[in-house]
Amino acid sequence: MIDLTEEAADTLEPIAIDLTVTDARNLPVGYLVINKVLIQGTCYEKGDFVEVMHTTLGSQAVDFIRLEFIAENSHRQRLLRGVPYTRTRQLKGEMQMKLNEVCLLYYIDQSAESKDPVLVGVDENLVVRKRHLIVTNAPKPDHNPASTSQGGKRHQIKRHGPLVCRWTKKLYFTMRGRTMKINEVAFARMRSSDCSHVGYRVQESKLRGEWRGSQPVRQAPNPFHKYTLFDAFCGAGGVSRGADMAGFDVVHAMDKNDRACETYRLNFPGTKLHQMTVHDFIVSAGHIRTDVLHLSPPCQPFSPAHTHESIHDDENMDAFLGSCQLIDKIRPRMVTLEETFGIGFDRHRNYLRAVISHLTYRGYSVRWRPRFRLCTWGCAQDRERLVMIAAGPGEELPYFPKASHSETGGGGTKPFTSFGQAIAGISSRDDHHNIRALGTFPMPRMPLDASRLVKTITTSSSELYHPSGRRVLSVRELACLQGFPHHHRFVGTRTDIRRQIGNAFPPNTVKVLYRHLKKCLMREDGLLPMAGGVEDYEGVIRIEDDLPVTGRLVIDLT
Template identity: 35%
Template sequence: MGGEISLRGWRLQRQDSMNGLMPEHVNELCWIVNLSAQQTTQVDEVGLHEVKGLRIVRFTNTSYPMLVPRGDKDSFATEAERRQEGILFCRSKYIRVWVTPTSTSTTSSRKRRMEEQAIQFLAPHEADAGYAVDTSTLRFRWRGETQPGGSYATQKISPLVDLSTNTPTILGGTSKIIRQYTFGDGFCGAGGVSRGALQAGLRLNWGFDHSISAMDSFRLNFETAIGYTSDVADFLASSHTEIMVDILHFSPPCQTFSPAKTVAAAMDEDNEACIFCTRELLEATKPRVVTMEETAGLQQRHEEFLFATIHSFVELGYSVRWKLLNCRDYGVPQSRQRLVILASGPGEPLPPFPKPTHTSPNTQINTTITTALLPPFRTIHDAISKIPPHHPDHDIQYARSRPLNRPTYDPHTQARTITCNGGENYHPSGTRGFTYRELACLQTFPLEHRFCGKSVKRQIGNAVPPMLGKAIFLVVKRALERVDGVNGGDYGGGDGSIDIVREVVEIL
């Protein structure tokens, strides 16, 4: 007796109060979801005295401004009245994933931290009855007809040969259409991401970059793809025959946002402008899934630019998630932390981040009978010990002609981050720097990948490690295969459903 009545439920927040993450549409809400290993769903609790009144909210997966009543603005005397009394709509969720370090961590490092964030549009099963639209309809409205299994098709012919006679005779054969998801690489450099995409089984259609030498390297390695030597503005302005792709990647210049950067540079404005090319690239290429890779500093020190980028995705109806990944978890022999952004277009599944493929040899992993232990982090020795003598870009004599006198170190460790000038890395012997080929191997370029021009070290350092790209694109490919119903996948849909209260309370 005497205790105050409290209410529990999901928190909905107005989009215009989300620090620029979402378009600031009046009476549009975002469902706030906090997840952790200890708690997979979270509800908020408020006292009855905090309630201002009852409001009607419609949960829908339709795109804005659909369902907003015509003449809505004219139905109220003032904008404030519309805000206070109009119908509310919730079309998306803002998901934050929290982690708490293990009990073995030091006290100072055990602070709960946000590991991953996402803006995800509602699925049909999360919408109110009568307010849902099929995912295929959303996809068609955005990009037109979409071919399940990928936009690229080739015919595979298996001949039937009669070997029962002295002279083998071709009697005929069977043919099969093989499909691949098409891929475009923006700011492609020498092709680190493109190499990873090929390794994941994607069809590389094109790449663009303003660097002449990098594009020479790109064209040398990917002869069937079109390489455009241009900046993003010229690429978008040119009348290309076909730049629409299933999967798009772009990694705009990131030096402006690097944690190591302390002094402004003449190209900073151009680099910042590249970050804001998101909307134009999406509208021109209409990708089903988009990936971005950037310096960790974009999240750590320049959150306003990150949020502006996320805003551009969301405004076009793309769900998006972002997280810092360490490249060494995916077979790259470097401690290299990068911000990775995954986005999916209207009606498409939002792929998860890839699970680590490697781990510290000292890490104790909880495994089941069907789960094998992950291999240990790859090391400098793993990466460079099998380079053949006299291999292209592996001029050891030239490296020795520029001698160093540095401490030796254990080659069975990871390198520091490879940058456009090589970073603070040198050969474990301490007597020389790495050759270009050794740097390329530390970036996980395969031995057959070749480089052109005088800026080879810059091309290598600016690249996204192919093994990281491969891990990401394998997950993206599987997500699309599942929704397309190919390779044994089942057509989309979510797991379970959520019974949502149709009237909500607005609190002080």
């Protein structure tokens, strides 16, 4: 059984209560594996693609399973278990709702010893019929007869026509008691290597060229090779600074805020800065192509701290949705997005789904962590953000970089960057660090533990002060806590600059992310050898048309 108990109103992805996740080799008492079973005159065996009814995986409807094994007890009760699939119309708007288009579901328990995807168990009375599955990486509507059908034929095709799978939804979770906590979600487009039949394969280079209109130049490895970045909603340049430190060429940026743009020009004089709204840029800009597009649209409407409507809410919402138009305009090979984790709350989730839907509609694979702790990439704050990576048609979807920092260090990681470490080494000669001008508190405050992380820096950060408890933090200290290097300069009043710092994606964490993305792009372009393996949490299953898929974990819905 799965008890679907929801958390409080403001939750991230739906939370399922899972009571029966077990190893697939552990059959219910009294059951034995059998090779075949006859159900209503049809023979079913391992590898068959089977339509089922009234079946769910947590809150996700399951419409089909690829049969993995069959078990029977002495009373001739049969249980079928397999890898789950769903129709794309069941994905809550995150993918186009097209007839007979299906999506493979991988639910991977990161807290389990086995990292194989979860299987679904169903009673034989929930079996509807066998179906034929086509696995392809071709764009819609190729290989789908339903795309040209009309009227009554559509109903017949829905019931009996071939099904087409172009996507996998991967959901990584950990169990906390009986509660499933979602850590990461991905929609990955099938690669040509996933398609067992040659007729359903399309070369990745062709898909990439059809989308971008050009091909990456294959050349000998070059240590000075630089990929290009468009930094949208760039603010004071947090992403540009981190990407620059990672070896990217920041060629375009866009923002409309006057003070932030002054700061940006001071730090990146060689970057073409478009000081305008996203709408004005879409209308006025010419042909632009970069390898990567970063999006940090205004987050205030989605912030958990945003409890009252603002006169800027509509404008900020328009800017957020304008991000989709930017993707169409630039057509990057990869997209990164950073946003407040509040966008995953119930009242805002449709905005997140709108971006995901747009990306998948354009053929982008997308991966996101709904509540990612940036301290695991070196940030000195316990700062949580939604972070997303998307890879365009023909591109491999990267994993997230592994953690560089952890609570205690070890396992190849460093201990979290502490408050004291982040502000150490600042010189009185550094900009924005005139301690005498700051003065001291009339009454000293409680000293802070400089060996720990700082709470999240906001655009005001009025409650944060120096660990000594004697004074406020200088602007330079705030910038260092946000991951800016000492040489990054700022323009404006103290209030202006605190807002610029608080709105930034910490450059030191961006550096970790973009170094990783650079390696992924270089591997894709043949400039580096392919990685020798995959992330240790990824269950790897080769997807074959009408061939079995292995797996060990089971959610039994009987």
